[in-house]
Amino acid sequence: MTTFKAFVTEKVGEKEFQQSIQSKNIQDLPEGDVLVKVAYSSLNYKDALSALGKPGVTKNYPHTPGIDASGVVVSSKDPQFKEGDEVIVTSYDLGMNTWGGFSEYIQVPSNWVVPMPKGLSLKSSMEVGTAGLTAAMSIYKLTQQVKADAGDIVVTGASGGVGSFAVAMLSKMGYSVVAVSGKSEDYLKKLGASKVVGRDEFLEGNQRPLLKPLYAGAVDTVGGDYLATAIKATLPLGVVTCCGNAASFDLPLNVFPFILRGVSLVGIDSQNFPYEERVKVWNNIASEWLPETSDITEEVNLEGLLEKINLIIKGGISGRVLVKVGE
Known part of the structure; x- marks a missing residue:
């Protein structure tokens, strides 16, 4: 036995x-x-x-x-x-x-x-794991509409598992990444962030119904005010993906970003992501998106x-x- x-x-x-x-x-x-x-x-x-x-x-x-x-x-x-x-x-x-x-x-x-997938090993696939897969699912949805020359992509909760991979993958793909975090700026710059913004700075003025449009898209990993702020600060026809609720499961927001700027909000459910697309995303990670994971x-x-x-x-x-x- x-x-x-x-x-x-x-x-x-x-x-x-x-x-x-x-x-x-x-x-x-x-x-x-x-x-x-x-x-x-x-x-x-x-x-x-x-x-x-x-x-x-x-x-x-x-x-x-x-x-x-x-x-x-x-x-x-x-x-x-x-x-x-x-x-x-x-x-x-x-x-x-x-x-x-x-x-x-x-x-x-x-x-x-x-x-x-060819290009991944037993070890490297788990260095990616659900966190990296969730980041890649977010990127898969975002990059269908937002190209690398469209402007900055903001990543909230950037020093966490999902956020770290989102920063590293987007940077490897040629996107300019603004990382929002209360933790190490050096760590995020090493992953490829072009700019690191503190939490308070990012949330400043977020009570307003709309904010100055700064980002072509966003990968939000924490929800709550961070997600609302990202949506309010997204450029016309930009895409925001949402995959977490560590900050809050509430979304304090009105419809203005959607009806005045045409912003799209895309939910990422990594638990039940369709099998065929899941396989495709794993193959994307293995062939093109896998960043250096030692950091x-x-x-x-x-x-x-x-x-x-x-x-x-x-x-x-x-x-x-x-x-x-x-x-």
Whole structure:
């Protein structure tokens, strides 16, 4: 019987949760079409919420979080995948209410599984992970209408995982990027930002119904006043993408940017992004959009994961945390 390690969160009291590395076996895994031996995962804010038992992500415990995984197919009921194939599994219900990637094995439906694109490896795909994929989905939608010579693109929450990749990818594609962050200017300039704007400066005067048009488009990762400000400051016919709500899930806004400037607001749902477009975006990342990740990523193993979980929940991490799961 194959035994393996998994990071497990258990409920031990009314609002008390305990985390540990436990030994599991294949029979513990949920039903699924494809059994994958996991090599790498990554740490996202949603993983931290699940791992610490915060409400809104995971309903039932004990649970193994991890909304990202890359690995090698061990067995498959779907002929599209065969033993030895390198694959990526992200989003859908992985790590939320289904056994996730902080485990040496996962078993999932075949329509969650993406073949590893040429140009990516088990490690580099998880350096990108859901954060980089979400950034790329935003860029995929934005760049269909906004070209590199149209003007600056503003990225909010720029020092976070999604924001860091958005800055780096857009810069690599030839866009001029204005990064909004309360953190390291040097870090963001190194990623390719042409300008870094502090949070207070960005939000200045945002109570007005319209702001001076400054940006050809925006990638918003935090929501609330930041999203509203980005929309109000977007040039006519510009595009704003929205993928997060860490600042707020409310949008304090009127219709003027939409009816007076023709601004488009595009929501990005990385969890349920259509499969065919998901594969296309992964291939775009692998072939053209992948930035240098050494300045974005740090690596830990399962044993070092809890320390990073506690840090990310407090906003204490810039960039990405790669999780080495397999040997």
